[in-house]
Amino acid sequence: MTKSKNIFVCSSCGHSSSKWQGKCFQCGAFNSFIEEVNVSSSSPTKANIPDGSIKKIADVGNNLTRASLGIKELNDLLAGGYVPGQVILLAGEPGIGKSTLLLQVANLTNSHYVCGEESPQQVATRAMRMGVSAENITLLDTRDVDSILSYLQNTSVKAQQNPLLIVDSIQSVSSSHIKSTAGSISQVQYCASKLSEAAKKLGVAMVFVGQVTKSGYIAGPKLLEHIVDTVVSFEGDRAGDVRILRVQKNRFGPSGGLELFEMSSGGLVVLNDYTERLIARHSDDSPGSVLSVVVEGVRPLLVEVQALNKRSVFPNPRHVVNGVSPKRVEMLLAVIERRLGINTGNYDIYVNISGGINVHDTALDLPIVLAVVSVVKNKPLPAGVVAFGEVGLMGELRKATSNDKRKEEAEKRGCKLVIDSDFGSDLPSIVNKLKLGASNRKEG
Ligand SMILES: Nc1ncnc2c1ncn2[C@@H]1O[C@H](COP(=O)(O)OP(=O)(O)OP(=O)(O)O)[C@@H](O)[C@H]1O
Ligand SMILES: [Mg+2]
Numbered sequence: 405m406t407k408s409k410n411i412f413v414c415s416s417c418g419h420s421s422s423k424w425q426g427k428c429f430q431c432g433a434f435n436s437f438i439e440e441v442n443v444s445s446s447s448p449t450k451a452n453i454p455d456g457s458i459k460k461i462a463d464v465g466n467n468l469t470r471a472s473l474g475i476k477e478l479n480d481l482l483a484g485g486y487v488p489g490q491v492i493l494l495a496g497e498p499g500i501g502k503s504t505l506l507l508q509v510a511n512l513t514n515s516h517y518v519c520g521e522e523s524p525q526q527v528a529t530r531a532m533r534m535g536v537s538a539e540n541i542t543l544l545d546t547r548d549v550d551s552i553l554s555y556l557q558n559t560s561v562k563a564q565q566n567p568l569l570i571v572d573s574i575q576s577v578s579s580s581h582i583k584s585t586a587g588s589i590s591q592v593q594y595c596a597s598k599l600s601e602a603a604k605k606l607g608v609a610m611v612f613v614g615q616v617t618k619s620g621y622i623a624g625p626k627l628l629e630h631i632v633d634t635v636v637s638f639e640g641d642r643a644g645d646v647r648i649l650r651v652q653k654n655r656f657g658p659s660g661g662l663e664l665f666e667m668s669s670g671g672l673v674v675l676n677d678y679t680e681r682l683i684a685r686h687s688d689d690s691p692g693s694v695l696s697v698v699v700e701g702v703r704p705l706l707v708e709v710q711a712l713n714k715r716s717v718f719p720n721p722r723h724v725v726n727g728v729s730p731k732r733v734e735m736l737l738a739v740i741e742r743r744l745g746i747n748t749g750n751y752d753i754y755v756n757i758s759g760g761i762n763v764h765d766t767a768l769d770l771p772i773v774l775a776v777v778s779v780v781k782n783k784p785l786p787a788g789v790v791a792f793g794e795v796g797l798m799g800e801l802r803k804a805t806s807n808d809k810r811k812e813e814a815e816k817r818g819c820k821l822v823i824d825s826d827f828g829s830d831l832p833s834i835v836n837k838l839k840l841g842a843s844n845r846k847e848g
């Protein structure tokens with residue numbers, strides 16, 4: 405017998421509770437609990453392990469065959485392509501280009517495209533606009549997960565070579581077995597689990613589009629991350645052209661790799677000359693701009709850290725941070741004040757990584773400090789400067805991970821002066837050497 409009762413589910417991690425909670429004990433998110441209808445089934449019946457599910461590891465084959473996504477750089481990101489039965493989550497903010505990219509992929513693979521968010525006409529219009537012939541694409545105009553499952557079971561999909569099911573988006577599909585509305589945590593969890601179960605059983609690879617908001621995910625990030633094999637995030641500045649694909653988790657290869665793309669009229673194209681463009685645009689003589697090298701995954705990447713200050717009209721000056729951790733910037737501002745004696749308290753401070761790139765790399769500490777000091781002091785840094793290193797609370801500078809790799813990349817890109825832990829062991833000495841005027845005077 406099945407009975408339903410209401411439960412409260414954390415919209416971040418899917419943790420459920422019989423009562424509403426202000427803070428999730430599982431993931432620490434605040435105000436994340438929402439009420440949902442839960443379908444609780446009666447206690448499970450005794451079951452025997454079916455024949456054939458006990459295996460010796462030596463008897464299980466380990467030769468993964470990989471299929472091409474049709475775009476070399478995407479294959480590189482996924483360690484050579486997709487594996488039958490692999491489930492990939494493509495997560496990104498609205499309008500970033502998820503459907504555009506997947507339409508390109510769909511056209512180059514044996515694909516079945518569930519258009520849950522858009523009408524077939526909208527998808528066809530996009531294909532036309534991009535100049536995609538779309539001959540290979542079968543559109544599934546449904547939002548019902550059970551009909552998608554029976555489509556996979558009953559048609560020739562299984563017999564195809566390396567079939568790929570694209571679900572755009574996982575929040576838009578739902579099942580009548582679950583009482584809550586489409587997009588709710590229970591629905592997303594149920595649909596994603598059912599689909600990935602089918603993926604493994606039938607050997608059909610799948611890509612789920614996951615909608616994300618600025619403040620996080622709309623529905624169940626952690627929960628989806630557990631269900632899928634691979635998480636690829638799609639980032640970038642919607643206003644700009646640069647898009648970054650980053651592998652955050654991969655059960656079939658290394659994670660951490662990233663690739664840069666650019667939005668063009670024909671869809672997304674690989675951006676090969678990002679660094680050249682960055683250098684061409686970067687001006688050495690304006691205060692508040694410092695180049696750095698981040699290492700995420702395998703490839704070092706030149707980035708520009710920018711800072712701006714403005715006399716604040718607020719009792720508590722604002723700190724606006726894009727692309728790096730705001731908490732980290734707060735810490736660095738405290739270090740600047742206490743260890744360099746530079747008072748930033750009267751200013752609103754803006755810190756930005758150009759191109760809309762998000763970086764999780766403590767080696768950006770030093771360039772952030774230098775950019776802020778440079779703009780507050782209104783003194784540009786010497787020409788051709790590149791900086792990287794982790795800053796401690798004492799104002800000491802620690803060597804960045806892969807320091808040599810960064811140095812090599814910087815020199816290859818024509819940077820003339822490398823500021824790292826070899827240049828100086830603490831912030832006061834570095835700021836002095838660069839004549840940025842470290843002093844104990846309070847700045848007005
Ligand atoms: N008619 C159009 N002409 C030119 N460019 C367009 C047009 N429609 C959309 N675009 C561009 O394509 C970008 C990406 O659109 P796309 O639908 O692929 O994003 P998405 O991530 O799937 O968005 P959503 O989250 O809304 O599904 C848009 O931000 C816009 O810049
Ligand atoms: Mg879309």
Ligand SMILES: [Zn+2]
Pocket residue numbers: 414415416417418419428429430431432433436
């Ligand atoms: Zn939680």
